[in-house]
Amino acid sequence: MYVAVKGGEAAIEAAHGWLAEARRGDPSVPVLSPDQVREQLSLAVARVMAEGSLFDEDLAALAIKQARGDLIEAIFLIRAYRTTLPRFGAARPVDTARMRPIRRVSATFKDAPGGQVLGPTFDYTHRLIDFALAAEGEPPAAREAAARAEATPHILDFLGKDGLIQQEASTEETPPDLTRQPLELPASRPLRLQALTRGDEGFMLGMAYSTQRGYGRNHPFVGELRIGMVAVELDIPELGFAIEVAEVMVTECETVNQFAGSKTEPPQFTRGYGLVFGQSERKAISMALVDRALRWRELGEENVGAPAQDEEFVLYHSDNIQGTGFVEHIKLPHYVDFQSELELIRKIRADAMREAAE
Amino acid sequence: MTGTAETDSVIEPRRAWLSLLAKAPAASLARLWAEAGPAPAHEVLRRPEIGAVMARGRAGGAGAPFNLGEITVTRAAVRLETGEEGHGYVQGRDKAKALTAALIDAVMQTGDAPRLRAAVLAPLAAEMAAAAEARARKAAATKVEFFTMVRGESE
Incomplete structure (x- = not known):
């Protein structure tokens, strides 16, 4: 028998009213504007865009404000919003080699053209709480120097010229889109990269860290990490040509990993790749490590049973909206399910006690 | 438009101003457009519509394309009384900006183009170039200058 129950409307309404009041906090403190969030919590904004996939x-x-700073809740809001948008088309792949980076570092080559550009980084800070930030006052203007006019080439191109690193085969194939078709395994690398770039930063970090600690070790160097604006070109059918329809900040990480070779090909370095919306370098590095770990099959490596090599495990558990939906739903009413469990355990106990008494 | 094949000399400038308008700061565009005088008589062919464009990257920066995530884009289309059609595709969710871009695209196909270029496009381009240049100058200031530490006795 299924017994539907209704109720709780008034309680829900009151809860949402209190939520709105709690979101506002103490009214004697000035209200936070979305502009302030965008400008002053920009790395939170970057994360919400990357994992919200918009x-x-x-x-x-605005989503961060609405979610009271709960970033996964904010990502949920963005994911829900994006499903309401008609899609005007798919852009041409961004050309990250044309980027004028605000940050560009390499752990492999000190003197590459373009050099090591630190950009607005937390690296080399002492991680001491800066109490001055609790006070009013503006920071001094950032220092400036003569800007580099030329494009900054990808560092791994230099290894590629000598055949020392595996080359990426350029294709124009339309990639699969997991927002349109359900994820199917085995997944192609483009499908995996889409899942990784929108996957949870914490999950990706844990997976990447596990490879470094020995679970599917792949000996990575950060060949290059770059952050900057790239133009997004869209073919406009009514015009018959492409325009730059947008400019977005992305973080790109290319890793140089240990070798693959075969009877026909001499050993080469291999590569992992991370590309993420916004300034998100922890995520981009993690993505590159996980991408590399998942490539074991195509590179002819052994599957050592490491979690990061397990495509099904990684791809089915990296999405924080799917994860939070399933984990958190168990707090919602399961009265009838539980009732049947309760009846079952009572019966089993009664049987067990009767047997013990006999 | 006549429907004959457009030459690069027509497409390239149009591509450039449409790309500029798409990425332009909305507030600056609105201000410059308002200062440029009243909009010419026109009808709206496509009311401003908010949508998304799927951005793509390439595996390893150079290999197979993959879906990176979507970007909000707003589009609109207009036709001037004199017949020119204008299309606006702009980044973000700003309907007024899309309509303005469409109107500018249409006017840029008329004899009024030089005036509009000077009044709107040139200052916009200058503002955006200055912002990009400022970013590049700040980046340049954070470039590491390595120097070699000499160790041990010399000679």
């Missing part, structure tokens, strides 16, 4: 800084800032 580049829109204003929308991400």
Whole structure:
């Protein structure tokens, strides 16, 4: 028998009313504007855009405010919003070699053209709480120097010229889209990269860390990490040509990993790749490590049974909206399910006690 | 438009101003457009519509394309009384900006183009170039200058 129950409308309404009040906090403290979130919590905005899979800084800032700073809740809001948008088309792949990076570092080559550009980084800070930030006052203007006019070439191109690293075969194939078709395994690398770039940063970090600690070790160097604006080109059918329809900040990480070779090919370095919306370098590095770990089959490596090599495990558990939906739903009413469990355990106990008494 | 094949000399400038308008700061565009005088008589062919464009990257920066995530884009289309059609595709969710871009695209196909270029496009381009240049200058200031530490006795 299925017994439907209704109720709780008034309680839900009151709860949402209190939520709105709690979101506002103490009214004697000035209200936070989405502009302030966008400008002053920009790395939170970047994360919400990357995992929400929608580049829109204003929308991400508003979602963070609505979610009271719960970033996964904000990502949920963005994911829900994006399903309401008609898709005008798919852009041409961004050309990261044309980027004028605000940050570009390499752990492998000190003197590459373009050099080591630190950009606005937390690296080399002492991680001491800066109490001055609790006070009013503006920071001094950032220092400036003569800007580099030329494009900054990808560092791994230098290894590629000598055949020392595996080359990426350029294709124009339309990639699969997991927002349109359900994820199917085995997944192609483009499908995996889509899942990784929108996957949870914490999950990706844990998976990447596990490879470094020995679970599917792949000996990575950060060949290059770059952050900057790239143009997004879209073919406009009514015009018959492409325009740059947007400009977005991305973080790109290319790793140089240990070798693959075969009877026909001499050993080469291999590569992992991370590309993420916004300034998100922890995520981009993690993505590159996990991408590399998942490539064991195509590179002819052994599957050592490491979690990061397990495509099904990684791809089915990296999405924080799917994860939070399933984990958190168990707090919602399961009265009838539990009732049947309760009846079952009573019966089993009664049987067991009767047997013990006999 | 006549429907004959357009030459690069027509497409390239149009591609450039449409790309500029798409990425332009909305507030600056609105201000410059308002200062440029009243909009010419026109009808709206496509009311501003908010949508998304799927951005793509390439595996390893150079290999197979993959879906990176979507970007909000707003589009609109207009036709001037004199017949020119204008299309606006702009980044973000700003309907007024899309309509303005479409109107500018249409006017840029008329004899009024030089005036509009000077009043709107040139200052916009200058503002955006200055912002990019400022970013590049700040980046340049954070470039590491390595120097070699000499160790041990010399000679």
